[in-house]
Amino acid sequence: MSASKKTAAADDPKDRFIKIGIIGGGQLARMLALSGHPLGINFVTLEPAADACAAAVAEHVIGDYDDRGKLEEFASKVDVVTYEFENVPAESVKYLSEKKLPVYPPPQALAVSRDRLKEKTLFRELGIPTPNFSAVGNIEDLKTAVETIGLPAVLKSRTLGYDGKGQAVIKSKNEIENAWERVGKVDCILEGFIAFTREISVIAVRSREGEIRYYPVSENTHKNGILHVAIHSPNDPLQSLAEDYGRRLLEHLDYVGVLALELFVVDGATLMANEIAPRVHNTGHWTIEGAATSQFENHIRAVAGLPLGGTTVPNSCAMVNFIGEIPPAASVLEIKGAHFHDYGKFAKSGRKLGHATICRNTRNDVIAGVDEILALSDIS
DSSP states (O other): OOHHHHHHHHHOHHHHOOEEEEEOOSHHHHHHHHHHGGGTOEEEEEESOTTOGGGGTSEEEESOTTOHHHHHHHHHHOSEEEESSSOOOHHHHHHHHHTTOOBSSOHHHHHHHTOHHHHHHHHHHTTOOOOOEEEESSHHHHHHHHHHHOSSEEEEESSSOOTTTTEEEEOSGGGHHHHHHHTTSOSEEEEEOOOOSEEEEEEEEEOTTOOEEEOOOEEEEEETTEEEEEEEOTTOTTHHHHHHHHHHHHHHTTOOEEEEEEEEEETTTEEEEEEEESSOOGGGTTHHHHSSSOHHHHHHHHHHTOOOOOOOOOSEEEEEEEESOOOOHHHHHTSTTEEEEEOOOOOOTTOEEEEEEEEESSHHHHHHHHHHHHTTTTTO
8 A cells, every 4th residue: 555545544534533332322422422522433322212312413323222133233333332321231231242342331330230239239348338238029028128227218129220210218117018119019129228418429430451540529419319419529538438449349340431439428437338320420520611531531531442531620610400491501601610511302300401510719619609500490
């Protein structure tokens, strides 16, 4: 091949960059694709909804996650696979792996995170404290678990639970039957209720080569089981302990990509693990404008085998979720330091429609900005 032809081939984007497949086509897939486009990476999503919000920024294969024909089509278009949520059918991931496609995060991380019993058991095996818990397979198991763990307690379905779904709080024994009905009479775990002082999360990213970087922890507030506000917590006294727990998980799972670990702070100094998410996470959305490299870009870098970016945060930051309704962009952007993200989704009660981030010089200024955002509509 002549030198001129070599140069032409090297200049062809198809020869320079990989194509990443994302299982799921929601807002996380959308933000992943937006972060990867400047790197020259293109994306394909597999998602059953024709109106998936990621379809605006990625090629969209419309199909169920376990449809072999659609999986075949999806696999033929991509070089590596990731996912935006943990309720991916295990057989689908196995099928893609059999196609010799690398899947990141690895299947073992998916298997753990989608089953609360496996998840809590792994935490204990790695020396990460958790609330007391017990497996529940039927109503008699539940009654026995209540006697062992005590009340109040939280009954959670082992799989397919997120944003408060598949959960029921039990405060007295006469609520046992109703709780069992509410979770759908499926395999569950019962967890002892924790009197926590704060909820925090740490987001970490691990490369293919095993390099790990951490973001500063986020302090989180939920409403009706859904994340409401996440505030970056600089110099948090529990940062190093949260990082240590995250490292144990990342190394044990031989992890690649972004992982979020949600934690309860008990008595101001003890951390108890709530759950992990093997993906980019709602509590890290403030990293888009707030960090040297967002969680989304760092996930793409890790999955693509590129060097990780910095995770430093020069200012104080926070995020407010818009759930069920979304204020006008202009109203948000009038607020000093605010940034607006609309996911392009139809309004629906309990649905995440977008978010705002805010970056200011001090934590107190950021908290004041959060209050300004919350005042724009009935989202407070």
